[in-house]
Amino acid sequence: MKILRLGVGLLAAASLMTSCGNSGTKNKNGTEGALTKNAAEQVYIAPGEHDDYYAFISGGYSGNLLVYGLPSGRMFKEIPVFSQFPTSGYGYSEETKPMFNTSYGFIPWGDAHHPDISQTNGVMDGRWVFINENNTPRIARVDLTTFETAEIIEVPNSAGNHSSSFITENTEYVVAGTRFSVPVPQRDISIKDYKGEFKGALSFIGVDQETGRMEIDFQLLMPGFNYDLSHPGRDKSHGWFFFTTYNTEEANTLLEVNASQNDKDFIAAVNWKKIEEYVKNGGGKMMPAEYAHNVYDHHTHTATSTMKNEVRVIDPTEVPGAVYFLPTPKSPHGCDVSPDGEYIVGNGKLSTDLTVHSFTKMIDAIENKKFDGEAYGIPILNFDDIHAxxxxxxxxxxxxxxxxxxxxxxxxxxxxxxxVKWELGTWEVKDRKPTYYSVGHLTIPGGNSREPDGKYMFAMNKITKDRYLPVGPELEHSAQLYDISGEKMELILDFPTHGEPHYAAAIKADVVKGNSLEIYDLEDNKHEYAIKSEGEARVERNGNEVHIYMSTIRSHFAPDNIEGIKVGDKVYFHVTNLEQDFDVPHGFAMIGQNNSELLIMPGQTKTTTWNPKKVGVWPFYCTDFCSALHQEMQGYIRVSPKDSDIELTWSLGDDE
Amino acid sequence: MKLASTIMVIGSALLLGLFIYPLWHVELEAPQYPRGLGMNIHLDGIVGYTKHDIRNIDGLNHYIGMKTLPKKGDMWEFTVFPLVVGGMSVLGIIIGLFGFFKRSAYKWFMAWFVLMTVLGILGMIDFNAWMTDYGTNLDPNAIMKMTDDFGNPLSYKPPLFGSKDILNFTAVSYPSLGGILLGIGMALTFISYFVGKKLSKKSN
Structure with a gap:
């Protein structure tokens, strides 16, 4: 018996030793077990506490923008931008349908790529986030008081709006470049006539500093290359904009091979201040172009769409000194500028090397006219003269x-x-860490500005595979957060994103959070169909159109009994949420509605439509669990035959 | 002499394992392939670890301009190798059986071993030549044209034996069960010669 006890004791000691040994061994990611605990502490935000940074992560083909917190990796909101969003009724409600208007008509979906935050003096100011739509070229502005899409402008003469939307130091311009060159103006020509006939439009969209309103100031019509990505010069290079190009071969088929043949493509350096001046002096020419400009007003809670019919275009060869080509090896993708504006990094995606150009050397080469030929009249600088x-x-x-x-x-x-972490100036690699798997963009808070914040970096991956519990073939993409405050990067968190995140923009939470609205002031509600009290609730008939002026307050609709609706009517529910308390939205949904629900914030009015098709009595209800009596928040509509002469009546609480 | 003959028969028969098990395998490991990609090289063709590994390897290789992996009908080796191995195995078994009746048959054991070794070396040379061509004879219009430290075009030839880092992949190449059985079998035939020689001397 004693021996048996001793045996058990030894076993226990052995297992203790084993578990100690395990905690010191490397886990799957190659990090020390002891550090894993440390990582957990680093990303832990205690319940009720707030993250240090907002991260605005592109939702890619979801068309939307996601709001995350760092370092926790928690998702706070999906802001609908380019895609209809039944959750809130965005793109379904009468007020927001105009946001989807384009020169091609109503487009319910978009491919969102690169968010960028507005800046003042080269520092992120947290007023707005701009984001581009790649497929049907558009730029959106998200207001960071409401965290809603406030404006969408279509970009004409563009296709594959990819080298967008990047912001200059004082938000003078949002810049949008075309990835696919197209005939400008569009016309019926053979695809084989690509060379020389196709143009790449680089659009400089001016931003009103008070309202944020966008307007296309000018479009630079460049040679028919693919303008892949771009970044503004900053600090010493403020006033310039840099675009990577590929397909300088101007191939029109099997680009994966035919556009990979030139040893070097170009980074196009655009002196936009020079062009701005040229435009101010009446330069360029107005060209017919059809594009939509959609603006949402959060006082009327309504969007309006205006069709524009012309745009100013600039021939780069007519503005001397405006554009130069910097030869850059191997189909460069990312085009990134160092915080001081001196270094322009061309990420040659088919290479193992990174090419860095010097802004100072570039200016020197331009001043001394050290050119190495030209392309379509645009001077090409000598690689060795500008190479840092x-x-x-x-x-x-x-x-x-x-x-x-x-x-x-x-x-x-x-x-x-x-x-890979490397040092500017010495070009030496200092550290490398794997990502899981196949990383696209990365973001450092304050990234596209003079003052990046070197605490965290996160990598957004294209391939997820086995990172999370399996959920079938279609997966959300993974992102990894690294602590970059030390010499070596340290992986501290792995979190799923939504859609396909391309770029993300991140900013200190303190800059933004104080401006966030809690409610819409009912007194400021200027919606055409808003009601400010239950007393104004009513139903009006205009032919077969019926307008219901409805209000919501915990826990009822006014009116909640409506009779006199007929089959074949078109019923508009204009629902105003009379609540003025933080986070008390109401929802509205009608049985058989060929539409989405509405989710109405306090003080807001939204409109949805319903086409009654069947005689009967049909219920509607509140979809948001608003109060203890949420389940009671419901109503009925009586639908009579088309030829019925039942009078239109409405009521609330008058059971006799 | 019975013992030597038995060893010879078993040794030659082990070659038949190649009709069931692969001769060799090449595996590619990279961060985004946590489970690895791989191919088993059988006598009569190349088979992926999983149903789609070959297609996925070809898909990756097209970036650097490598030819697609050969199908069964693409190479004469996949027809000839089974005949050679099958023929040698049967021949070895027959010679081994002779040993039960004829004492001096052990000399034939050695003859068989020498012949098989020559054929094996020829096979390896042929296999290596194919891998060299596969890894270096690249499409001049390849999407990625990589160079080594001296500016020469990079070779993507997988190692014949062992592991080698090629770009972001680690290629690992080792004999498989069929190849191991072949090795053991040949070793046994070699041993059978000495056993046969010793026994025949003893009985003299």
Whole structure:
């Protein structure tokens, strides 16, 4: 018996030793077990406490913008931008349908790519987030007081709006470049006539500093290359804009091979201040172009769409000194500028090296006219004259670079699936960490500004595979958060995103959170069909159109009994939420509605339509669990035959 | 002599394992392929670890301009190798059986071993030549044209034996069960010669 006890004791000791040993061994990600606990602490935000940063992560083909907190990786909101969103009724409600208007008609979906936050003096000011739609070229502005889409402008003469939407230092311009060159103006020509006939439009969209309203100031009609990504110059290079190009071969078929033949493509350096001046002096010419400009007003709670019919276009060869080509190896993808504006990084995606150009050298080469030929009348600078240095054999398939506040750069490598940290000036690789898997963009809060914040970096991956519990073939993409405050990067969190995040923009929470609205003031509600009290609730008939002026307050609709509706009518529910308390929305849904619900914030009015098709008595109800008596928040509509002479009546609470 | 003959028969018969098990395998490992991609090289063709590995390997290789992996009808080897191996195995078994009746048959054991070794070396040379061509004879219009430290075009030839880092992949190449059985079998035939020689001397 004693021996048996001793045996058990030994076993227990052995298992204790084993578990100690395990905690010191490396886990799947190659991090020390002891550090994993540390990582958990680093990303832990205690219940009720707030994150340090907002991250606005592109929802890619979801068409939307996601709001996340860092370092927790928690998702707070999906802001509908380019896609209809039945959750709130965005794109379904009468007020928001005009946001989807384009020169092609109503487009219910978009492919959102690169968010960027407004800036003042090269620092993110947290007023607005701009984001581009790639497929049907558009730029949206999201207001960071309401966290809703406030404006969408279509970009004419563009196709594949990809080198967008990046902001200059004082939000003078939102810039949108075309990835696919097209005939400008569009016309019926053979695709084989690509060379010379197709143009790439780079659009400079002016932003009103008071209202944020966008207007296309000018479009630069460049040679028919693919303008892939772009970034503004900043600080010393403020006034310039840099665009990577590929397909300088001007191939029109099998681009994966035919556009990969030139050893070097270009970064186009655009001196936009020079062009702005040219435009101010009446330069350029107005060209017929059809594009929609949609603006949402959060006082009328209504969007209006205006069709524009002309745009100013500029021939770059007519503005001397406005555009230069910087030869850059291997079909560069990302085009990133260091916080001081000196270095322009071309991420040659088919190479193992990163090419870095010097802004100072570029200016010197331009002043001394050190040109190496020209392309379509645009001077090409000599590579050796502008080359600052190369990061050699850094990895495979470099895509994007961001910067910290200590003179380091961080580049993603898609093929070798890693982030590589290197030093500006010495071009030496200092660290590398794997990503899971095949990283696209990365974001450092304050990234596209003079003052990046070198605490966190997150990598947004294209491939998820086995990172989370399996959910069938279709997966959300994974992102990884790294602590970059030390010499070596440290993976501290892995979190799923939504859609396909391309770029993300992140900002200190303190800059934004104080401006966020809690409710819409009912007194300021200027909606055409708003009612300010239950007393104004009514139903009006105009032919077969019926307008119901309805209100919601805990826990009833006014009116909640309506008779006199007929088959074949078109019924408009104009629902005003009379609540003036934070986070008390009401929902509205009608049985058999060929539409989405409405989710109405306090003080807001939204409109949905219903086409009664069947005789009977049909209920509607509140979809948002608003109060203890939410289940009682319901009503009925009596639908009579088309030829019925039942009078239109409405009521609330008058059971006799 | 019975013992030597038995060893010879078993040794030659082990070659038949190649009709069931692969000769060799090449595996590609990379971060975004947590389970790895791989192919088993059988006598009569190449088979992926999973149903779609070959297609996925070809898909990756097209970036660097490599040819697609050969199908069964693409290479004469996949027809000839089974005949050679099958023929040698049967021949070895027959020679081994002779040993039960004829004491001096052990000399034939060695002859068989030498012949099989020559054929094996020829096979390896042929296999290596194919891998060299596969890894270096690249499409001049390849999407990615990588160079080594000296500026020469990078070779994507997988190692014949062992592991090698090629770009973001680690290629690992080792004999499989069929190949191991072949090795053991040949070793046994070699041993059978000495056993046969010793026994025949003893009985003299």
């Amino acid at each position: 240095g190369s990061v050699k054999k850094a990895g495979l398939g470099p895509l994007h670079t961001e910067f910290d506040d200590k003179g380091n750069a961080y580049t993603t490598f898609f093929i070798s699936s890693e982030v």
